[in-house]
Amino acid sequence: MQDQEQNPDLPVIPGKRYFTIGEVSVLCAVKPHVLRYWEQEFPQLSPLKRRGNRRYYQRHDVLVIRQIRALLYDEGFTIIGARQRLSGQEQKDDKSQSRQLVQQMIAELNELLKAFKD
Numbered sequence: 001m002q003d004q005e006q007n008p009d010l011p012v013i014p015g016k017r018y019f020t021i022g023e024v025s026v027l028c029a030v031k032p033h034v035l036r037y038w039e040q041e042f043p044q045l046s047p048l049k050r051r052g053n054r055r056y057y058q059r060h061d062v063l064v065i066r067q068i069r070a071l072l073y074d075e076g077f078t079i080i081g082a083r084q085r086l087s088g089q090e091q092k093d094d095k096s097q098s099r100q101l102v103q104q105m106i107a108e109l110n111e112l113l114k115a116f117k118d
Contacts (some may be wrong), residue, residue: 010066012107018048018056028065038068041079044086063100 011027021032028035036055039045044064047055057065064086071082 012111013059013062013104015108018058019062021047021055021057024057024062024065027062028069030065030069035065038065042068042083042086059101 010029013027019027021035024030024035025032030038039047042064045061045068047057047061049055067086068082071077071085072079077085
């Protein structure tokens with residue numbers, strides 16, 4: 001999965017439980033209509049839908065979106081190729097996702113530490 005260190009242009013994911021499509025758009029540098037399209041193309045992406053079909057993404061959804069973005073934009077995969085790559089990586093995802101979460105937490109803790117020092 002794409003690490004924060006590999007793409008420092010993307011902001012740190014806040015410690016919230018749910019994110020709106022607008023927030024995810026900013027966190028992943030992808031427009032909302034692209035996120036809606038990716039939901040149709042990638043079965044791994046399934047945000048909660050509530051009142052009026054509003055989408056609420058969880059942290060793991062944001063991580064998957066960042067991975068899709070990296071495959072498509074940085075590595076040059078097609079939609080089909082990225083889908084195949086993701087489905088082939090599902091077994092590896094647990095370890096990789098855990099690593100990503102630990103790195104994210106470290107980044108968040110470093111930000112808190114910096115804030116306390118200031």
